[in-house]
Amino acid sequence: MSDTASTRATRHTPDRSPVTAPDLLSSLVPLLAEWVPRQRWFAGKGRLLTGFTLVAATELLPCAGEGNAPGLLQLLVRAQQSAPPSRTPAGGDCYQLLLGTHPAPPPHLAPAVLGRPAGGPLRGRTVYDALLDNRLCGLLLERLRVPGRIGALRFCREPDVDIPSGLTARPIAVEQSNSSIVYGDTFILKVFRRIEPGVNPDLELPRALAGARCARVPAPAAWFESAHPEPDGEATTLGVLQPFLAGSTDGWQLALNALAVRADFTRSARALGHATAEVHTALAQALPTTELRRPQLDAIAAQMNERLEATARAVPVLQPYRVRLRTAFDALVAMGHDGRSWAAQRIHGDLHLGQTLRSVEGGRWALIDFEGEPARPLAERRRPQPAVRDVAAMLRSFDYAACSGPAGGDPWALDWARRTRAAYCLGYAEAGGPDPRSAPELMRAYETDKAVYEVLYEARHRPDWLSVPMAAIRRLAACGAPGAG
Numbered sequence: 001m002s003d004t005a006s007t008r009a010t011r012h013t014p015d016r017s018p019v020t021a022p023d024l025l026s027s028l029v030p031l032l033a034e035w036v037p038r039q040r041w042f043a044g045k046g047r048l049l050t051g052f053t054l055v056a057a058t059e060l061l062p063c064a065g066e067g068n069a070p071g072l073l074q075l076l077v078r079a080q081q082s083a084p085p086s087r088t089p090a091g092g093d094c095y096q097l098l099l100g101t102h103p104a105p106p107p108h109l110a111p112a113v114l115g116r117p118a119g120g121p122l123r124g125r126t127v128y129d130a131l132l133d134n135r136l137c138g139l140l141l142e143r144l145r146v147p148g149r150i151g152a153l154r155f156c157r158e159p160d161v162d163i164p165s166g167l168t169a170r171p172i173a174v175e176q177s178n179s180s181i182v183y184g185d186t187f188i189l190k191v192f193r194r195i196e197p198g199v200n201p202d203l204e205l206p207r208a209l210a211g212a213r214c215a216r217v218p219a220p221a222a223w224f225e226s227a228h229p230e231p232d233g234e235a236t237t238l239g240v241l242q243p244f245l246a247g248s249t250d251g252w253q254l255a256l257n258a259l260a261v262r263a264d265f266t267r268s269a270r271a272l273g274h275a276t277a278e279v280h281t282a283l284a285q286a287l288p289t290t291e292l293r294r295p296q297l298d299a300i301a302a303q304m305n306e307r308l309e310a311t312a313r314a315v316p317v318l319q320p321y322r323v324r325l326r327t328a329f330d331a332l333v334a335m336g337h338d339g340r341s342w343a344a345q346r347i348h349g350d351l352h353l354g355q356t357l358r359s360v361e362g363g364r365w366a367l368i369d370f371e372g373e374p375a376r377p378l379a380e381r382r383r384p385q386p387a388v389r390d391v392a393a394m395l396r397s398f399d400y401a402a403c404s405g406p407a408g409g410d411p412w413a414l415d416w417a418r419r420t421r422a423a424y425c426l427g428y429a430e431a432g433g434p435d436p437r438s439a440p441e442l443m444r445a446y447e448t449d450k451a452v453y454e455v456l457y458e459a460r461h462r463p464d465w466l467s468v469p470m471a472a473i474r475r476l477a478a479c480g481a482p483g484a485g
């Protein structure tokens, strides 16, 4: 990341000496081993957790000692696991933890408690999830209000943004890939959980869009990061604060509401298509683009095949469909061999209805959460890709709503999905995006790849939902059956 005006204008806070690292980790390991695997954001579900290594520790408030004040500790730890998949960084995935410490936390924090270390520097204190403690969340906001450094952490703010003090903090109820805190219905802070070195696209893309004056995405107001050890190295994003769009409802809820009363959703879907195309156009203007030709299309197809094979090994119900699903990826290879090419640009990367918000007043759509698919390596998520990948992902989401929602995949719901998907593509093309229907091979390949991703995601996180992507797998495999048009 460049040394922007916002990061230069820092108030330097003296480094605090963290509680000594080796003692700290060994005393926390039994607590973490029990707590970390239960968290929704833990990406290593289904594999044995064998230990942790400490990457960094920063005391944001003194954590040890006799006092009766809460401590706040920011940790980066690597989770060592058996049989890591090939994408796992050497030494295991790295997670960010924000832990509170207190000799006797108040009873309302009981659900947040990890336990009491038997020894080490935190002995005599209870350790708990700081992001469930409004007071400690308030402290994080204070740090973001006044940019500066604490140890290896750097707190940054856009210079023209006013962040009031004293906003009441509340964690958002839904546990997702990361942890988010809302401040007084004005801002929302997302604390990233699985950390990879470098700028997170959920900061990079919304900042670029704000620079391009695209109002479809809330513009980051502040963020915190860990500085790279080299002066010119890219910092690692750890959390982003952005305006909270109060009075808006997410697209997933709106789609379920429509399905519950058997209402049409095509007008909303068409408007969402417009919003998506506007964001894509702005991203293509603000950030580098490229053209994908034969070698790149071959590589994409190979990667999709790899994901299919790996998922079929992990989730055996996918096995019988492998050969027919593969034909969707072979079509990409054939495109390249025929001398065809396709434009690529930065995209959302994990677009679904839950990543869209519609304002109650005015019915205007916004897109959020530009992190990309959490399971993919950061470098891959930051690569330019065909914009139709986002479109295909959103089509999957309409399908999900129809299959899992109140109508439960009955014939009317399936027709609802078909009409809604068509309206979204129409809206997208009307607002200047390349007409998704002009790229059937790409759309089928990306829709298939997404459904495969979802099979693994559901098998790991929500086994009861596995039937939803499996219904799509059967439909997509039928397109690859001998004789299918």
Ligand SMILES: Nc1ncnc2c1ncn2[C@@H]1O[C@H](COP(=O)(O)OP(=O)(O)O)[C@@H](O)[C@H]1O
Binding pocket: 172, 174, 175, 176, 177, 178, 179, 180, 188, 190, 218, 242, 243, 244, 245, 246, 248, 250, 354, 355, 357, 368, 369, 371
């Ligand atoms: N700017 C915002 N305004 C209002 N609600 C938001 C905003 N950003 C996120 N949310 C809410 O927080 C939830 C989690 O945010 P998201 O970015 O999807 O996190 P995660 O990466 O953990 O999935 C969203 O589903 C949405 O309900």
Ligand SMILES: O=P(O)(O)O[C@H]1O[C@H](CO)[C@@H](O[C@H]2O[C@H](CO)[C@@H](O)[C@H](O)[C@H]2O)[C@H](O)[C@H]1O
Binding pocket: 176, 177, 178, 252, 350, 352, 353, 354, 369, 373, 374, 393, 396, 397, 398, 400, 401, 454, 457
């Ligand atoms: O946590 P994220 O929002 O970044 O995304 C992950 O979780 C999503 C589920 O919450 C998952 O989306 C899948 O389920 C949705 C319905 O709950 C559906 O609308 C999406 O189309 C479907 O992919 C997403 O894939 C995953 O990355």
